[in-house]
Amino acid sequence: MGDGASLKSEFVAFKTNRIVEAASRLFYERGYSSCTLDHVAAELGVTKPFLYSYFKNKESILAAICELGIREALTALEQVMAADHASHRDLLAQVVAKVGRIVIHRQEYVVVYQREMKHLSSADSDRILRMRASFDHQIGNLIRDGVNAGEFEADVDPFVSVWIGGLISWIPTWYSRKGQRSAEEVIEHLVQASLRLAGAN
Amino acid sequence: MGDGASLKSEFVAFKTNRIVEAASRLFYERGYSSCTLDHVAAELGVTKPFLYSYFKNKESILAAICELGIREALTALEQVMAADHASHRDLLAQVVAKVGRIVIHRQEYVVVYQREMKHLSSADSDRILRMRASFDHQIGNLIRDGVNAGEFEADVDPFVSVWIGGLISWIPTWYSRKGQRSAEEVIEHLVQASLRLAGAN
Numbered sequence: 282m283g284d285g286a287s288l289k290s291e292f293v294a295f296k297t298n299r300i301v302e303a304a305s306r307l308f309y310e311r312g313y314s315s316c317t318l319d320h321v322a323a324e325l326g327v328t329k330p331f332l333y334s335y336f337k338n339k340e341s342i343l344a345a346i347c348e349l350g351i352r353e354a355l356t357a358l359e360q361v362m363a364a365d366h367a368s369h370r371d372l373l374a375q376v377v378a379k380v381g382r383i384v385i386h387r388q389e390y391v392v393v394y395q396r397e398m399k400h401l402s403s404a405d406s407d408r409i410l411r412m413r414a415s416f417d418h419q420i421g422n423l424i425r426d427g428v429n430a431g432e433f434e435a436d437v438d439p440f441v442s443v444w445i446g447g448l449i450s451w452i453p454t455w456y457s458r459k460g461q462r463s464a465e466e467v468i469e470h471l472v473q474a475s476l477r478l479a480g481a482n
Numbered sequence: 483m484g485d486g487a488s489l490k491s492e493f494v495a496f497k498t499n500r501i502v503e504a505a506s507r508l509f510y511e512r513g514y515s516s517c518t519l520d521h522v523a524a525e526l527g528v529t530k531p532f533l534y535s536y537f538k539n540k541e542s543i544l545a546a547i548c549e550l551g552i553r554e555a556l557t558a559l560e561q562v563m564a565a566d567h568a569s570h571r572d573l574l575a576q577v578v579a580k581v582g583r584i585v586i587h588r589q590e591y592v593v594v595y596q597r598e599m600k601h602l603s604s605a606d607s608d609r610i611l612r613m614r615a616s617f618d619h620q621i622g623n624l625i626r627d628g629v630n631a632g633e634f635e636a637d638v639d640p641f642v643s644v645w646i647g648g649l650i651s652w653i654p655t656w657y658s659r660k661g662q663r664s665a666e667e668v669i670e671h672l673v674q675a676s677l678r679l680a681g682a683n
Contacts, residue, residue: 312600314515395655396597399513434683443656444649444675451648454596474645477678482635 297335299325301349304342309389313343313397344405347394350387351412354380358419369427370481376420377475380449381468388453395450417442424479434480445475498536500526502550505543510590514544514598545606548595551588552613555581559620570628571682577621578676581650582669589654596651618643625680635681646676 303324307316318339322329336342357379366372384391398406421439428437448471456467476482504525508517519540523530537543558580567573585592599607622640629638649672657668677683 312513312515314513396600399597438671440671441675444652444671447649447652447656448645450655451645451652454651455644455648470639470641470645474642474679477681478675480678480683482681 293335297345300332300335300342301345305346305390305393308343308346308393308397313339313393313400340400340402340405343393343397344401344409346390347398347401347405347409348412350384350391350394351409351416353383353387354416355412357383358416362419369423369430369432370476370479373420373423373427373479373481374472374476376423377445377449378468378472381452381471382464384449384452385456385464385467388456391450391453395453413446417446420445427479427481432481437480441478444478448474448478494536498546501533501536501543502546506547506591506594509544509547509594509598514540514594514601541601541603541606544594544598545602545610547591548599548602548606549610549613551585551592551595552610552617554584554588555617556613558584559617563620570624570631570633571677571680574621574624574628574680574682575673575677577624578646578650579669579673582653582672583665585650585653586657586665586668589657592651592654596654614647618647621646628680628682633682638681642679645679649675649679 300321304316304321307320307324311320316339318329318332321339321342322332332342336345358376361372361375361379366375394409398409401409420442424433424437424442425439427433428435428439452467452471456462456464458464462470501522505517505522508521508525512521517540519530519533522540522543523533526533533543537546559577562573562576562580567576595610599610602610621643625634625638625643626640628634629636629640653668653672657663657665659665663671
């Protein structure tokens with residue numbers, strides 16, 4: 282770190298993030314189809330050629346937005362798995378809370394993904410669906426292990442991971458920062474609901 | 483029934499349904515913003531003035547699409563509530579199964595609603611959100627009654643109705659008719675998951 286090369290890559294990451302952030306806001310507010318790269322460039326006060334030096338086209342910006350939430354969720358899952366934990370119950374509670382916080386923090390990105398995924402190229406769409414499937418699969422394994430360890434009820438099907446993924450993914454649709462419930466209350470409810478679904482109460 | 487007036491209103495309902503059906507397919511496949519009333523008219527082999535005799539504008543067709551699933555869900559809820567039932571557990575299982583089947587049957591409409599709701603007028607959006615809130619509220623009451631009757635676990639918060647609504651609403655995102663699981667398997671899983679969430683296992 283600190284040498285020219287890493288500084289340059291930090292600049293690139295910074296600029297890429299700023300583009301993704303501005304585009305996400307625009308796509309969220311106006312819809313992907315109604316937005317052009319001219320709008321994105323104007324929002325950032327840059328030229329269109331500047332955007333093209335970071336992204337091939339509008340679709341590749343959309344792909345970066347759509348990928349962000351699930352990529353962060355997978356990283357969080359790996360971090361929790363790698364750390365010490367008292368039980369599978371504890372593990373599930375920690376993963377769900379972390380990923381729930383990501384989804385609330387990245388609410389706009391997740392909503393853009395859910396609304397606009399049909400505009401992704403099939404390569405991008407497949408890649409993101411594989412990441413989602415990997416997340417569900419790992420949660421499924423965690424639940425299977427918890428059942429085998431006698432911590433979760435014996436009749437719980439690991440497929441319940443898809444429902445837990447649904448609970449998490451559904452938050453951005455109804456949660457509002459201006460609503461009655463704080464983010465942490467929502468996370469607490471989410472953890473309780475997920476533990477119930479896993480038969481880990 | 484059978485007189486001229488009711489036959490006429492049947493014709494109107496039939497034509498309205500056909501318009502909503504064709505528009506839903508187009509909005510689902512191409513996105514609302516990319517579709518014009520010309521596309522809808524061409525799809526049906528009718529003129530644009532024909533469409534205007536049934537709908538004020540493109541947005542009012544979208545509103546009809548978005549309203550359809552939740553209207554059918556509320557009707558199903560009322561029917562189940564009005565019929566005999568052995569227990570609150572039974573009541574919840576029946577409602578969730580019925581509404582789950584509606585959501586699978588109306589998959590395209592629900593997906594269009596979730597993707598395109600931001601294009602609704604605020605009057606239509608508010609009306610549909612009130613219908614959704616009424617559904618969640620009635621499920622919340624059912625759960626409260628079940629807790630008071632000692633059928634559901636005492637520490638279950640009626641707010642869990644929002645999570646159950648989430649499970650149901652999430653199905654169209656991941657369920658595929660060509661997938662590994664039949665619709666009835668999905669419904670069975672949905673009922674089990676909802677009963678777990680309500681502490682009614």
